[in-house]
Amino acid sequence: MAALFGPRANSLAIVMIVGVLTLAVLFAVAAYLFYRSPYQTAVGYAPEQPVPFSHRHHVGGLGIDCQYCHASAETSDFAGIPATHTCMTCHSREWTNAEMLAPVRQSLAREEPLRWVRVHNLADYVYFSHRAHVNNGVGCESCHGRVDRMPLMVQRKPLTMQWCLECHRNPAPELRPENRITAMGYVPAEEGIAGSELIEHYGTPLDRLTECTTCHR
Amino acid sequence: MSRLAALVMAALGVAIAGCDQPEMRFQPKYSTYDEAARWPDNQAARQPVAGTVARDQRLEPLARTLPVALDRRLLDRGQERYEIFCSPCHAASGYGNGMVVQRGFPAPPSLHSERLRDAPLRHFVDVITEGFGVMYSYRDRVPMEDRWAIAAYLRALQLSQQIPYDTLSAAQHSRLETDTREAP
Numbered sequence: 208m209a210a211l212f213g214p215r216a217n218s219l220a221i222v223m224i225v226g227v228l229t230l231a232v233l234f235a236v237a238a239y240l241f242y243r244s245p246y247q248t249a250v251g252y253a254p255e256q257p258v259p260f261s262h263r264h265h266v267g268g269l270g271i272d273c274q275y276c277h278a279s280a281e282t283s284d285f286a287g288i289p290a291t292h293t294c295m296t297c298h299s300r301e302w303t304n305a306e307m308l309a310p311v312r313q314s315l316a317r318e319e320p321l322r323w324v325r326v327h328n329l330a331d332y333v334y335f336s337h338r339a340h341v342n343n344g345v346g347c348e349s350c351h352g353r354v355d356r357m358p359l360m361v362q363r364k365p366l367t368m369q370w371c372l373e374c375h376r377n378p379a380p381e382l383r384p385e386n387r388i389t390a391m392g393y394v395p396a397e398e399g400i401a402g403s404e405l406i407e408h409y410g411t412p413l414d415r416l417t418e419c420t421t422c423h424r
Numbered sequence: 425m426s427r428l429a430a431l432v433m434a435a436l437g438v439a440i441a442g443c444d445q446p447e448m449r450f451q452p453k454y455s456t457y458d459e460a461a462r463w464p465d466n467q468a469a470r471q472p473v474a475g476t477v478a479r480d481q482r483l484e485p486l487a488r489t490l491p492v493a494l495d496r497r498l499l500d501r502g503q504e505r506y507e508i509f510c511s512p513c514h515a516a517s518g519y520g521n522g523m524v525v526q527r528g529f530p531a532p533p534s535l536h537s538e539r540l541r542d543a544p545l546r547h548f549v550d551v552i553t554e555g556f557g558v559m560y561s562y563r564d565r566v567p568m569e570d571r572w573a574i575a576a577y578l579r580a581l582q583l584s585q586q587i588p589y590d591t592l593s594a595a596q597h598s599r600l601e602t603d604t605r606e607a608p
Contacts, residue, residue, distance in 0.1 A: 269523045272508040278565040285456045296560040297512075300529050320467065331451040386504070 248365035254324040267355035273389040284336040343409045344382035355391040375416035502577025505570045548575035
């Protein structure tokens with residue numbers, strides 16, 4: 208009876224075993240990369256808006272503070288999207304005939320809110336609060352990036368659990384004093400207030416920050 | 425037998441962990457500003473019924489003058505709020521040449537005029553609450569306590585521009601004379 212396996216079978220077997228294992232690992236790596244890629248985490252997501260509202264113009268150019276428009280960031284979980292009335296505090300007299308602003312005027316006349324498209328959106332099983340962060344030394348820039356350079360709002364951070372935890376495990380280097388929360392281009396390390404000092408100042412509950420029930424409740 | 429059961433349970437556990445759970449990610453509930461087809465205006469955010477009183481709302485009539493203690497904290501808060509909500513037009517200095525005015529918005533009067541220096545604090549609170557001429561109301565974004573804080577800060581800002589030269593110390597005189605920065 209002829210040998211079932213020829214002399215090459217041994218090396219073939221090794222090639223196949225190694226090949227299959229390599230493929231499996233490659234697949235896992237690819238799946239993980241995909242899972243963490245901007246495609247999944249929506250980094251870079253910048254949907255078209257009903258009015259091409261420019262943060263670069265209003266924040267970077269005119270120097271308006273975030274809270275002029277997102278006034279509830281300090282008092283509620285939700286940062287708040289400005290009402291049409293807020294745009295009109297200036298645009299009643301400013302660029303009043305611009306075609307670009309026609310939807311704003313229409314919204315005011317018809318008493319219908321503008322339909323902004325949501326950019327950042329956490330899964331519904333995650334609890335998030337602006338108030339908890341903004342009043343305790345975490346600046347808008349840490350989570351939203353250089354808003355003052357965005358002609359159109361875009362998501363800059365992955366908003367994954369890993370990303371939240373990276374900061375929650377060690378928030379000290381990210382903390383700012385109260386009067387720099389909405390500042391853009393602020394570098395905590397250069398300002399000379401040690402993170403440990405700010406942790407003490409705010410009484411940051413370090414032990415609680417990595418508990419599952421902090422974010423899943 | 426129990427080993428088989430354990431195996432089945434483990435396999436089921438692994439299988440369930442593999443499931444995507446879109447219904448947890450998008451739960452059938454309204455979040456702030458969602459659309460809500462069944463409600464008027466198609467909005468989940470409701471307008472309170474006319475006459476609604478907030479739980480922590482103060483019911484006594486609006487005070488005639490500052491109802492809280494005047495201290496550093498109040499002034500700091502007033503300054504912060506003034507710089508957020510008022511400085512785009514009135515400028516940090518109060519002279520009325522803020523950034524938005526430089527881009528064509530009608531110029532507000534200087535807050536250092538004699539009339540406004542004599543005005544009671546309550547006047548500033550009323551202007552913030554009701555608006556004034558082309559200036560819109562800020563009642564939706566500046567709560568009552570903050571209006572008083574801003575009013576108190578405005579008075580301090582006015583005083584800062586009215587200090588007689590003679591009352592300054594010698595050190596302050598020399599600083600004034602050597603300071604080459606322009607007024608903001």
